[in-house]
Amino acid sequence: MTTPFKQPNDSKRQKLIPDNAFPELQAKAVMAVNSIESEVVAADDDTIFDAKLAELKRMLQTALELEHSTIPPYLCALYSIKPGTNLTATEIIKSVVLEEMLHMIMVANLINAVNGKPCIGAKETDNDGNFIPDYPTPLPGNVDPKLNVSLACFSKESIRTFWKIEHPEGGFAIPEELLQKGEKSYPSIGAFYEALVKDITALETMASQKGKTIFTGDPARQVPSEHYYGAGGKIITVFNLEDAKNVIGEIVGQGEGTLGSIFSEPFNPGDERYLMFGPTVEEYAHYFRFKEVHYERYYAPTDSAHRDSPNHGLPTGKKFEVDWEAVCKMKPNPKMSDYPKGSPLYEKTYDFNKTYSALLDNINEACNGRPAALRDGIMLMYDLKYKAIELMNIPREDGLMAGPSFEYVKS
Template sequence: MLKIDSKYIQQALTANAIEELYPLVQKAIELEHSTIPPYLTALFSLKPGTNLVQRQIIHSIVIEEMLHMTIAANILNALGGTPYINNSDFVPEYPGPLPMGIGNGLIVGLEKYSPEVVHDVFMEIEEPENPIVFKTAMLATALPTYSTIGQFYQAIQQKIDELAPDNLPGHKDYQVTSPFFPADELFPVYTKTNAIDAINIIIEQGEGTPTSPLDQEDELAHYYRFEELYKGKRLVKDPSAPNGYSFSGPGIPYTPADVFPLFPNTKTSMLPAGSEELNRMNQFNLSYYSLLSGLHDTFNGHPEKLNDTIGVMYDLKLTAEKLCATPFPGKAGYTIGPSFEFVDTSKC
């Protein structure tokens, strides 16, 4: 997974009270969210009805990142903290590093789908500490002062186990559940054991286990799903392979011509004032803010709002698809990518 500044692990391990874990779990929420705009941009760049396997895999990972974000919010609420979602500091600047001081120089932008983006960005985001399925090329090695996100979550687990009472002190009615997610993946975090189990779901869905590319639901972890897209082959059980799996399954067809040519890292400021293109971008970013605002309310005492908030995702999708099909004014050969910029609604 991502390499982060090890100071965050040290902060977790040296905490003397659960209140000291609040800002660290908030950082976890921010990190889980920060992967969603890049993944969605790649997804939205696929022309409707085409590259179906790419679409299905990326969509499945986005849903699980939303799940992880919700789990982290449940844990923060259970510990007695408060998630903050609907402010400008919550939204990353793209292109740029992701939250918690990424240490291997990874810069994440908002770009169209391509095998190169899958390999160079998405697989690096999701890379386990020790990938068990051989790769075509090794990614950069982190400096000793950096650690993995998996280690960060494990440090939080350790301190919750050490510092928290068996029954956690947060508002029980703030816990978020939804039929949108499986009940064995999104469940109320009332106890220390619940919190530890919930963190295990985040870790294993992202990177698998030390001995298997599968998570505890027997589904491929994110890293290996992205690797399938990069290699263009399904990862399947193979008794003859050293690790029991190989990329010898059915081929995954990919048609580059069915990807919209998004201008990388489109910004609102690039579009002509008063233009229809700018109006569409503003509409997209207003929907994005509505999504963040809805999640903020959901995680702060109104869990019943989650399903309505998920509905905002469909508005976001429709607006994004229109943007991605719209020629970029003054940039021949490009279309407009979603910018995922924070909108201050008080100025609208």
């Protein structure tokens, strides 16, 4: 049976990124190994290695926050669609949300694999910052720093923002002011993960030369598929370097669908990496699914993903209906502080945030040694949806509707 967000006649799932998708990364990793090793040899001290490993764990925590940061905006768009309308768009956004939740769990598995501690919701200390971004916000980790992400209703503007979030590597340049400051920045989520693969590979290579491994985490802290209640694919547990690369390949594949091939120069019409659609592909990457919603049509099997192709990377297949007015037009980026404390809207917004915080606490518990706890969060997810929709149907004095603010509140 064909679901609304798939091209007709899709039957088999094809890997969005093949097993050998990281040749450039492996080459870069060798360079990184040589660079890091020279530092260690010069210092003749394990201190540098330990510092690099600690930095890797911080970067993995940023990856966790990066994956999460997309979920509240996607949920706002999803919940704002009026019931019974925009069925295809609803299915597309819902499928993306489920995959982003899956990515969060798999990044937590990565953190646990290198004996780190995933922090979801609350942080250990106030100095650790906030897990939930203060919207409007740039993406965590200096990913595409010029992009600002808001909580807003379903619209062409929000969908354009979503595809920019999922934009494949090569589409944007790092702002010159960040380059001059020497800050780590990444033109895309894929580039961020490419750096992660490089660092993980380099550190594991160094450790293996000493007969050790960086994958020293307790296997019992991994969240396996049998404990995951959502759809969006199968969880990958992480015990070694190959598993780590598979996790990152799955995350990038579901999000961007490619590691830079869309923007490679010059355009080669015969390169199969550009042909990412058709009957052998069960579902497309988030970037392409959001493009389908924006242009109100599916990708055709013969479409090319490259922007210099005859279809300019845009969908040319069968059209479907999108009613951009069939939405609850919530105030962008609402806050509890918008309302007097104790007022009905304050209490309803606080109640939503309490439910969302409880859901994050539940996921945090599951990813920190009690994976079976994930199933306890199913009812929280339903409650979250109903409370968000209730808020989006309450008019404000300015003519807009209220909406969920996604703020963390301690229980």
